[in-house]
Amino acid sequence: MNDDVERLAAPRRPELLAPAGGPEPFAAALAAGADAIYCGMGSFNARRKAENFTDGTFSDACRAAHLAGARVYVTVNVVIKDTEMADALELMRRCARLGADAFIIQDWGLFFEARRLMPELELHVSTQANVHDLRGARWCREAGADRVTLSRELSVPEIARIAQAGIDLEVFAHGSICFSYSGLCLLSSFACSGRSANRGMCAQPCRLPYELLDDDGSPIPLAGRDRALCPRDNCTADMLPALLEAGAGALKLEGRMKAPDYVHSVTRAYREALDDALSGRRAGDDELADRARRLKRCFNRDFTSAYQHGTSGDEMMSYERSNNRGQVVGEVLGSRPARRDTRGLHPDDRRVRAAVVRIGLDEPVGDGDLLELRHAGEPDRFLTVIAPADASAGSVIECRAA
Template identity: 40%
Template sequence: MTKPELLAPAGNLEKLKFAITYGADAVYLGGPQWGLRAYAGNFTMDDIAAGVAFAHARGARVYVTVNIIPHNEDLVGLNDYLADLADLGVDAFIISDPGVLLAAKAVAPQVERHLSTQANVVNYASAQFWADLGVTRIILARELSLGEIAEIKRRVDVELEAFVHGAMCISYSGRCLLSNYLTGRDANRGACAQPCRYKYHLVEEKRPGQYFPIFEDERGSYIMNSKDLCMIEHLPQLLTVGLSSLKIEGRMKSVHYVATVTKVYREALDAYFVDPANYRSQPHWLEELKKASNRGFTTGFYFGHPGPEDHVYKGELYQRQYDFVGVVESYDPDKQLLWVEQRNHFQVGDTLEVLAPQGEGGQMAVVALQTETGEAVDAARHAQMRVALPCQKPIAPMSLLRRPLS
């Protein structure tokens, strides 16, 4: 069995660096145009060049999404854009449209072509069709069972990629018109407003203004609100169906989410391939995943059609156990000071948990804080301010500090 790639999201250059530092074999990102996350921050061409250099120096790969469903005006400049990306050294384009696929083959034949989940491949005949057109990898629709994936792999000689963690779309692999209808924002061109996550009440047409809760919840009802996909407890089953890449969703998510989820799946994958026969899912992996914002977890369609227990009907949309408060920049061994860039308010007296790229992070108490000028302060109040904390042992750069919510 070949060890599959671990593919992580990169909403911007900083997240790319954290994804790779925390164990991703490859990252996927959106450029300035033609991707499906208009509000992810995304990359300039200079950012992509820097990201490719960072990734390749560490043996990782970079895939760029070009997966909108384009109208005529969206094709203007496409060929030049693809050629420019190829010149930067990106490893693959993620494509959903046949016209974009033909353009990629024509102007950048050396770049791999991965078929987006937006193309809705759910059977081996469709997979063969796309493989015959020159697709080198198919990102499968989320609506497939493990048995269906195994059959596609058995019948078609093409790499397969599947999501293992993250948000689920209520529409068929993302082809949704709710956002267009309710807000005028086209989900298939990168501007989804996520109306499936809105809170809804029922109105009877002869009683305007009288709202009926569908479920007894003062916040309204979440009638299309899926839990998040999580397959950390089922890696052996995933690995038996022949996947080449395990994909984490989340280009809109935080650095803390990307680092936390990537590290957990990295540890689990590595543990499996050290000793497959004696592999056991470790309870602390699932507990660690719960520390990143989530909507509760489901296995999606992998073991059959989701049931009522796989959706969120009431309560807060996100579950959050921790505040991400800082990024470790460096350690001064002479003064035993840990320099941190603040990301959320924290203060003297807090106990922080350390998430390190490698190994266990542990905890540390904030007994004092000082600024770059040496001024003692009682809290890190300002966005991205640099502060130093007394610390008796080194903590690796790019470690994250988080505070439990009381």
């Protein structure tokens, strides 16, 4: 029996796949319980702006992962030019020697050359290849792919149909969503001086504010919709049993540009949720609330699982803002002057900053937590204050806004 048949006949335990943009996030993912970690080497990956790895740090990372029973995947998930093919193949050879377990590939030319010249390598089809139906998954299996990372836009029933292809499927579980269909966005290339998303240089123009103009070039008011192309972040932590039942063999967490604390928090939350799903255990309400709180306190543009439920309307969009929303923890109850020397401050600052603010908490906060004070009607204008001490939900705290 050849290796390909053996891999199909003995599917692995469902895998939690975490991101690493460099050695520190890699260590965080490993400590949080990732089954596998994906990372970049060189310039042939979709996150060229990440720290990524050198030969030495990559070799050390692979050794640490293998000692912990985890696997390491290298992203070679950009379109490869003909003049780059030899260098891309050499990068894969080098990474394999250093300890890589598999490679995530977008470019079909590179895929077939790697399969022809290095048949021993495990090759995964990237989500940037936009495989979104049963026919495409079957084609990938027949072409020799070991795994297909499905397009992000698929619903749970669509994933279940594609699982009939008989190939290991990886699905997107958590993180940033592209406005365009997976792998087909050219907006950054057109609008941002050739910074192609398919060459690892996406400038994220979908996160910017835009004006809608009428035929005369006059702006059309879009109250609360300044960022018309900005999706929320995907979150499926509460629906992992449905994804596994549909045939997901791996759950991918997005975030190779994220900090180590983000990687650890998200990976740990999904590790707990996946372990519960695999064991059939139902976590208690307090555990679920704590898990949701940790995810919300990581970077997020608010959460959605619209694609997994087969919708793609306003419920998945973050029209008001594109930066971190965090978690709503309470409500401003009132304020009073801070009785401090305000000489030298602008009059507006004297009025709105030199104050003590009373906040009623719906969620616990910790000593030193940064709190944003926002008006519901003006999401882009806010003050920041520091929580003066640990405080529980239901309590009232006072913070100095200065």
